[in-house]
Amino acid sequence: MARYEARPWRHLYRTAAWRHLRAAQIAAKPLCEWCLRDGVVNDGALLPGGDPQPAPKLRVLIVDHKIPHKGDHALFHDPGNLQTLCKPHHDRHKQREEIRGYSEARGLDGWPIDPAHPANRA
Numbered sequence: 001m002a003r004y005e006a007r008p009w010r011h012l013y014r015t016a017a018w019r020h021l022r023a024a025q026i027a028a029k030p031l032c033e034w035c036l037r038d039g040v041v042n043d044g045a046l047l048p049g050g051d052p053q054p055a056p057k058l059r060v061l062i063v064d065h066k067i068p069h070k071g072d073h074a075l076f077h078d079p080g081n082l083q084t085l086c087k088p089h090h091d092r093h094k095q096r097e098e099i100r101g102y103s104e105a106r107g108l109d110g111w112p113i114d115p116a117h118p119a120n121r122a
């Protein structure tokens with residue numbers, strides 16, 4: 001977690017604009033979207049797969065940026081770039097992104113939405 005604190009765009013998360021965006025996203029999508037794709041209705045209290053989340057502090061929903069914004073204000077503030085994830089799915093998503101350097105998030109047409117994804121660079 002300390003890694004995230006050190007990032008120079010950390011201040012973006014302390015703005016009223018982000019608080020409003022985050023609240024609107026949770027109101028519109030109050031369940032983990034990745035769990036839902038697997039048929040699990042998870043408001044943060046469960047693990048991917050449907051077992052109870054054993055750690056009370058991890059029973060949270062995280063509003064995640066599908067395409068990593070890296071401080072880009074347009075990507076950061078685009079409601080279409082947001083998804084609601086449970087903590088384990090969020091951590092898995094971030095970890096994969098850091099290893100690969102791009103997001104695996106897909107649009108409704110099934111195509112990767114991150115311009116840095118190899119499918120979009122051909």
Ligand SMILES: [Zn+2]
Nearest residue numbers: 032035086089
């Ligand atoms: Zn999930």
